[in-house]
Amino acid sequence: EVQLVESGGGLVQPGGSLRLSCAASGFIFGSSNMNWVRQAPGKGLEWVSYISSGSSTTYYADSVKGRFTSSRDNAKNSLYLQMNSLRDEDTAVYYCVRDWAYWGQGTLVTVSS
């Protein structure tokens, strides 16, 4: 069974940093391209980032470019999102996604003073 479990969310002040993790199981993680998608409270879905299976290619939404970095450790079946210079508008539930058919349960990031 495919499982994606995000962690690392929490309350952080504007300008702060946070690192999200996504633990993957039930499939060959090292062969899968992965994405991060977020959803602000009561709002729609926003794609955040893509990382290829071997980490050679990454893409970011303009809203996070230069502040967020996706990475992965295929030996640990883990995906990461390093978020720096956080803003109020980054407050959202962050999902890791495989193949668009498999989504984690999400982790809530709240940016507030």
Next chain:
Amino acid sequence: EIVLTQSPATLSLSPGERATLSCRASQSVSSYLAWYQQKPGQAPRLLMYDASNRATGIPARFSGSGFGTDFTLTISSLEPEDFAVYYCQQRSNWPLTFGPGTKVDIK
């Protein structure tokens, strides 16, 4: 960036009725259009990919059509569990984008 517009914003229907949801792209996305269903407190669920292909386990009452800039998701006969928010997504160009969603609620 490709902008997706969904209409209507809200669709109020009764169980058993047919639902027709629209998604329009600001430029051609070929057939690289997906549909998702989301219920409160849950992650989105992939319904359709490449405009007209049902994802694994999706009932046949869901169908998708369209190409280029105009797409439709049809639910032939609404079941109680189908009342939810539906999003379209284009995977033709980076950045990937989602539409704002259509809420299907009970009339």
